[in-house]
Amino acid sequence: MKILITGATGLIGKEIVKRCHEEDISVHYLTTSKEKIKSEPNFKGFYWDPKQDIIDDKCFEDVDAIINLAGATIAKRWNKSYKKVILESRIQSLSCLKKGLSRVKNHHVKHILSASAIGIYPDSFTKYYDESFSIISPTFLGEVSAAWESAVDKFSELGLFVSKVRIGLVLDTNEGALPQMVKPIKLGLGAAFGSGEQWQSWIHVYDLSKIFVHIIQNELDGVYNGVAPNPVSNSELTKVIAKTLHKPLFLPNIPEFVMKLVLGDMYILLYESQRVCSKKIEATGFDFAYSNVQPALEAILK
Template sequence: MNNPKTVLITGATGLIGQEIVKQCHAEGIAVHYLTTSKSKLSTAANYKGYYWNPATNEIDHSCFEGVSAIINLVGASISKRWTKAYKKVVLESRTKTAQLLQETIKTNNYTIDHVVSASAIGIYPTSLTNFYEESHDEVSNSFLGEVVKQWELAVDGFEALGCKVAKIRIGLVLAKNGGALPEIVKPIKLGAGAAFGDGEQWQSWIHVEDLARIFMYAIKYQLEGMYNGVAPNAVTNKELTKIAANVLEKPLFLPNIPKFAMKLALGEMHMLLFESQRVSSQKIEHKGFHFNYANLRPALEDLLL
């Protein structure tokens, strides 16, 4: 068990990436990160940016200098309207990036011991009754199910290069300044909060700080294989809405928001609000990981108050 001196992070400027960078620095780990935006290049001693453009297979090789571990978080946001063109972006931003990293490592014989990659619980079929563990092998027939399947296959390519590989299937990430939570609480704050559909769908959530800690834990203990990145206690959409309203001391008196209304507003992406995946966190806990936010109320109190 030991921390690498320097990690390379893709997607470092995103919601989860920022929290992981913070935790790396707290542990004395220097961060190299790849970005497609030249304006986001920083050259601080412990936080160095390198340019890449996966669309044209361009990458600044110096990003691998002194790096023994990669945290792979890159991927276009799924919270934009899923047009045909954008669906391609969502998929390729996850698969082509992994392939570019692998080709660069292979061609130049860089030594990378360990890769910890993001994945998503969207791979599990929607169900009100299943309790999903990592060994479940049926893949959701949704667009997201297909994306996650291809993504995980792309990440497996690192194993052929002799890297240890861990994949973290991420649930609904709760954070103060980004992701779904500000959107969920916006109507509640205005006194117009309501559950989606019948509100019975399971939401497997995680506090962003705990999620970043899982990535750090995987790096520190050289974990391999698949892990669910969700808190131990999933809630239904109805409970999530109710607890959030309660924490914010706002009333809930509106009827639930019907599925067709959300489909009109969001298109195919509306399924993000109606998919039901109750996911187990036991595997990572059995590895000795301890959640700071195992229950929703304390997590929301931390993020909303």
């Protein structure tokens, strides 16, 4: 089997490449940096520039499926111009891929799997969201996720079947949100955000990468939540990080207006609440290595 991956050098992409190679799946990847192009037996790079609609059509040779992770990071202060970058980078990437694939007459690609985000679900302290929930969050993240999913759905026009993974808070040692949460706690300055009661639907990056490969190998279509089975409150997550690091927590919770001054509109990432269900992916035979947050954090932080 051979898979084409966009965003293969990012946090999730690097882990998916590892899982693919463990399963003897060859990887083609697209990069906007010509310096990052490698040519190895099971890992071959190709140049693209989605902004200019440039893509090396050879990237599709002998490829069975596409995993799309491309898009500008949301972990950066949002302003009006950067919000435009976040949205357009996702739509342009998929548009460029679709145009490139439509030019190739005898390709083998039958499946595309794209990242999305649980930010598509509205903020709620009480609801328990599964994939059938259809009301989209009115926030910027809801808008981005809905547009992202709509863009990948268009690949059905080329005869591909389409899958989407709505990703939660990804726990990783070096990248993503966790290192930023760990820093103040290590300094004894950790605190929960807002009421601390908002739900954090998290997943260990190992399990997330396994979900992507599982969906491709089993040719599963439709939407799947990329979250662990047991969400926790922000307060509980903060306490478990502190406990794992053997650090005290004594500061009062951080109010919204403080983080809005620091992060701009991005502050909602810390204060929104989405309790999200993983039962659909589990029903396909997927087993989580990290179902509970404490063992996941111990594996990462120790």
